[in-house]
Amino acid sequence: MLIGIPKEIKNHEYRVGLTPASVRELVQAGHTALVEKHAGVSIGFPDEMYLDAGARIAENADEVFDAADMIVKVKEPQPEECVKLRRGQILYTYLHLAPDPEQTRLLLNSGATCIAYETVTDDMGGLPLLAPMSEVAGRMSIQAGAHHLEKAQGGMGTLLGGVPGVAPAEVLIIGGGVVGTQAARMAVGLGADVTILDRSLPRLRQLDAEFGGRLKCVYSTIDAIERYTCSADLVIGAVLIPGAAAPKLINRSMLKNMKDGAVLVDVAIDQGGCFETSKATTHQDPTYVVEGVVHYCVANMPGGVARTSTMALNNATLPYALQLANKGLDALKHNPHLMNGLNVHDGRITHPAVAEALGYESVDPSTLL
Secondary structure, rough: EEEEEEEOOOOOOOOOOOHHHHHHHHOOOOEEEEEEEEHHHHHHOOHHHHHOOEEEOOHHHHHHHHHOOOOEOOOOOOOHHHHOOOOOOOEEEOOOOOOHHHHHHHHHHOOOOOEHHHHOOOOOOOOOOOOHHHHHHHHHHHHHHHHHHHHHHHOOOOOOOOEEOEOOOOOEEOOHHHHHHHHHHHHHHHEEEEEEEOOOOOHHHHHHHHHHOOEEEEEEOOOHHHHHHHHEEEEOOOOOOOOOOOOOEEEEHHHHHOOOOOEEHHHHHHHHHOOOOOOOOOOOEEEEOOEEEEEEOOOHHHHHEEEHHHOOOOOHEEEEEEEHHHHHHHHHHOOHHHHHHEEOOOOOOEEHHHHHHHHHOOOOOHHHH
């Protein structure tokens, strides 16, 4: 199979779909890799490394999309990339379709087979291709939140961990999954006063045991969200419903009861955001203020640490890329977890949560393949 790796074009997105090491694995398995010129140069993967790994270098994205049987990316294709896709071509990347009707329409029109990292599952019910970036985003959410609490960044001027004689900041984390756990680890490590909300009692028990009582584990209700939001200096939105739009857990009226200069970090923004007032921002212009509260809603947060993120992501995505390269669409038939990653095929939506969020009919993929 000929695998194409275009350069990412989303705002301040420096990650790359395949590292030179991953390319070498695919080439060793008998496949061809076509990498767009300078696709990885900004994170220390120059074209020479890809050539040494056995890849060919393409002059532009058109050359990659025209030739490739499978396109491997990091972020969802932008409109100018969607129109380059064709029927019978495989797209393997993050998609986050539920809050993005325009991308969905373009992918349906393309006829391509679109596999979303974020809905591939594993034997334990986890999301193995989402987890690495959730780990990165969870850790970054505290860094970003702490930075924007600084007065010069629009925050109230509070140090997350305080100092002797001054109380630390109060951090509220909504969601106890991968993002929430990593955020909690960073916040606790910095000495913040941390509360984590979740609707799973077994998960809250796990977190309580893991952190040894160093944070408060509270069952998530509307009342609990309202209560802890009012006193929080920093709120991390870390909820996820696989494939579906994120629920809106903090509404605009709640902001009026928050402290001026408090910070909201919405890690769920790729799925539409979990705050009513959330709208996607960029690394170039990451924040805005509503009701005196700073909103940080960068849609490709892990792109800020692009080298770490690329390597972590490839560790998870490479085994599935090899399956797809070796078996084509038959890989989906042989691996039900990879089949769960199929969102769009031949002009039809195949993931129920995506279809429900966007008002489409979902088609059983086994009837199409």
